[in-house]
Amino acid sequence: MRKLTIAEALREAIAEEMRRDEKVFCIGEDIGIEGGFGGAFTVTLGLSDEFGHERILDTPISELGTTGIAVGAALMGMRPIADLQYGDFIFLAMDQLINNATKLRYMSGGKLKVPMVMRIPVGASLRGAQHAQSVESYLVHAAGLKVVCPSTAYDAKGLLKTAVRDDNPVMVFEHKLLYGAKGRKEGMDARGEVPPEEYLIPFGVAKVVREGGDVTIVATLRMVYEAILAAEELKRASISVEIIDPRTLVPFDWETLFNSLKKTGRLVIVHEDNLTGGWGAEVAARVADEAIDLLDAPIKRVCSYDTPVPFSPPMENFWVPGRERIVKTVKELFSS
Amino acid sequence: MRKLTIAEALREAIAEEMRRDEKVFCIGEDIGIEGGFGGAFTVTLGLSDEFGHERILDTPISELGTTGIAVGAALMGMRPIADLQYGDFIFLAMDQLINNATKLRYMSGGKLKVPMVMRIPVGASLRGAQHAQSVESYLVHAAGLKVVCPSTAYDAKGLLKTAVRDDNPVMVFEHKLLYGAKGRKEGMDARGEVPPEEYLIPFGVAKVVREGGDVTIVATLRMVYEAILAAEELKRASISVEIIDPRTLVPFDWETLFNSLKKTGRLVIVHEDNLTGGWGAEVAARVADEAIDLLDAPIKRVCSYDTPVPFSPPMENFWVPGRERIVKTVKELFSS
């Protein structure tokens, strides 16, 4: 079957949805300029050729305003896909997301809806403290947003299409190092098979990336690949790892997780967002509430440290959770 | 000893610090206008008489700008105390807090510091969805901020003074229903004894509000009072409750919590911020990692629901975690 990068898969999802429904449009900085980049990561490259500049709408640099504009357009039945360029800029747009997008339906007594998508690139990639943050956890906490984190081209396409059709605000997180072809980092070939036929992936259905019986690792985005590398290494130490990629953080597929824990009794959560108050805490807390009896060991989290993202490669490498920290953490669970 | 409301205690703390150090100043909307309100909750009322309008600096309605101005002034050695009027407006200011206040020291290789305080009123008080949110958890997740949540007049004064002297950005959360004299809600007399002599309260030292042996409740702000009411009721059911008010969420006093769990083996976390991804998840996750052996029961959280804050009293009352839900949750821990 043909292989696509995540960027290509997302582009295809957008194009298909725009063809299907004329209410769908894209809005963002540098997304459709002739001779430009197609967004910071080429996702919308070429789309204005087919859909024109009205539906691939380039904006000034005004994140708060454009987010509010997306909200307003969605209220009137449009289906905006807003491109945030870098997740770090979400802090400029949060008022419109949290005070309006999540609340206008509620405040209207259920009369309105806000069917908008925001695409949010995250992850450290040697760009320093303000173009590197993983910001999923803030939006997991903001009640009323759905949160999507695809780690493969197949998932990216199917989940983005579902996001566009969802009647609620949906935040789609995309990892910068996963967009392109392979080779940016060891073990991270996010290029994958994508069938030419249309398909959708429902929210709230986790994927068991790898089956195993000794320990469950929950990971998203780039961390799925680090977990796979760790699992290979742990296999050599005779530890069998089950890897779950929840794919959507809101809604979260608790059933798949709890079923896995029934087998393994051990849980390690891995995310690139920083430790304290990250979404891994929520996963741990739910398990410690609803499934604590399944546990044979403490719940571990392998996350980035509670610091800004450092620039220099040795520090960034250390900061981003990786195979070694995962291996070490898992092994500790078996040594005590 | 004389009794003060929290508003009075905070006002006294600000005045003392401003007298002590001329680098301290207040900045915010409606804080010092002649004939005005002294901020939305009277905390700065009258202070411009003593300190003048330059040091009690009224601003236009520009949260992002004023927060950035506070950051800039702090970089040059001033010690701004920014008043946010309502916690809900934090979403406009987050870029300056998270992208600048927490990072400029780091990015400067340790040369700079950002000694600013932000005072942030939170809590539902019948004002509807956009003047009611508890937003502590967002800032707990933002690495590089200290997070303070005083529940009594004594703590409010001592902690705010410490905040002003801290060389880092400190977020001080104040609950709207606790500012005034008693009577706004049953059991909530936040008026308390405050010695006239100067004192400071260090960060990271929890307060055991009530000792008990069967279950540990961790709660902040208004929830401390709900926990006390619940404890009274549970006492009648022969359940002895220990209540811990961490007072600062960052840094967090894990030792006091773990020591309590050694006695009780049971943990219930109560906060008004909504459940998913709230700071309670972090507390649960840490315990499930570092102290899981101390647990005799699942970790429970009693939090507001994952919805916007509803306006109508029956709904708001239901939404805010209160004595009944706490009692019910604790009892469940003993019935299984």
Next chain:
Amino acid sequence: MIKIPGEKLIWMYKTMLKIRHFEDKIHRLFLEGNMPGTIHLYQGQEAVAAGVCANLERSDVITSTHRPHGHALAKGVAIKSLMAELFARSTGCCGGKGGSMHVGDPDVGMIPAIAIVGGGIPVATGIALAFKFQKSKRVAVSFFGDGACNEGSFHESLNMGAIWNLPVIYVCENNLYGASTSIRVAVKIRDLAERASSYGIPGVVVDGNEAISVYQATSKAVERARGGQGPTLIECKTYRRGGHSRSDACNYRDKEEEKMWLTRDPVVILRERLTKDGILTPEDSKQMEKEIEEELTQAIHFAENSPWPKPEEALEQVWA
């Protein structure tokens, strides 16, 4: 100058009267403890809501602020459902979920009011973008205060409304104060409408206590908007007759200034004008007031006898 049809003038007058009586009543009910929460009243600014909305169709859409009752009444939100919302009942226009600061009704073209200062301006701009996409002739109107003009959202929105020629009208109700803060200390310019030039759109200043002036300016702006010529910023100079919220005694306002403005009552100004022009008789006005009072009495009765929302309803209507 557009000639305003008689029935429009009467509609404006009646709308202003309705707002005035509504707000006066609410104020009393609030002080008597019948209503939970807080309120921001609109007395003194009636000419703005009425003068603007007289130009709008039901299908046009407005955004509003923490001070939304007047906009709601002028845009046609049913008085009963408005009253019930303030009484926090399930029959309220937001089902009791919104309260005073969030009243609205999408069915008549009012988004629930957005109480974050400036927060409605981008939303209205987005609504206008949808209208442009949909090739409809509808327009969006954003009401906001002088205080909102210093928010980033104002700046970003007006610029985008301008560059895309969106059918949106930005109505700044400059009542000279943002809460206790005088606009004179919040900006260094005389007229907020001057800011339109930063975006390359027309900015006009009108006497916001003169319904007819507001109408005229809006009429032109609506024509521009419907004609695809883009947005207009209209600054209406006006004044709150009362406090910012609840029991504010306005001690921060200059007493001379207050006196001057209070004599310029927009309801009286329009009444005198219409009477002079022979469009309205004192009897007509009396009759209107009577009808309004009756409607209000009924609305209060309706609200007071409406059920409270069930606590668990708090969990509904989050997700579509």
Next chain:
Amino acid sequence: MIKIPGEKLIWMYKTMLKIRHFEDKIHRLFLEGNMPGTIHLYQGQEAVAAGVCANLERSDVITSTHRPHGHALAKGVAIKSLMAELFARSTGCCGGKGGSMHVGDPDVGMIPAIAIVGGGIPVATGIALAFKFQKSKRVAVSFFGDGACNEGSFHESLNMGAIWNLPVIYVCENNLYGASTSIRVAVKIRDLAERASSYGIPGVVVDGNEAISVYQATSKAVERARGGQGPTLIECKTYRRGGHSRSDACNYRDKEEEKMWLTRDPVVILRERLTKDGILTPEDSKQMEKEIEEELTQAIHFAENSPWPKPEEALEQVWA
């Protein structure tokens, strides 16, 4: 017109030359894979950094953007420590924590560059507020691009700078594009300096490729600022000689426009002017270039031979 002392002119020229050579070198090193991350280069805009900073004291403070190398060199950040930062070494001006987008050095009056578009404008305003509090004569300067003028932070900051008469200078480097987006589609006005009128402060347009014009305008603005008369917005019309970042080929730029601007090289313009005025000889210039090249070689040597930060240093310098 202020008469500019000869040594200032020479300083400006040398600074511009230094920036040009530095950026050209960096570009090559980057393409050869010697530097991690991304870069935004400053060639073409040298007259702005030099013309502005020639008016500043070491104790004055600037904020900068994602395109900060020129500002850093002009404000006096040591070339070695700048180079080492780009090489991500522990001897870099940010200890390797910042990288290209965050270079700075508080010791010479440069806050680490803020790469959030518009994010430095409020910070500079706050710095100026501190200076006012401290009754010092220092001034703050915020450099930002044309794109930043559409951010809410621009609007809110200029307004507050204005109302409090702060000693801050807002320098907009209008290089006609924000990334790939032409300012012509991002705003509907001709000059961004027009926006100053929204805040009641002076706005001036200068040829940003003419160091002398930039100097003159800044000189006046600094005088105003130090004299307590408040901020100025200076729009410098200029042009990037290269791409927005890394290997951008600028296919979105009109080739005619590009050609026109590329002939207007700010380094050449100043060189010719100074030569004509007899302040500089071709030999002087050659000598300067030689010195700069030597300094650069040394800086690269220094950087390449500097240690990498230890991984665990990532955990330090979060808390004061």
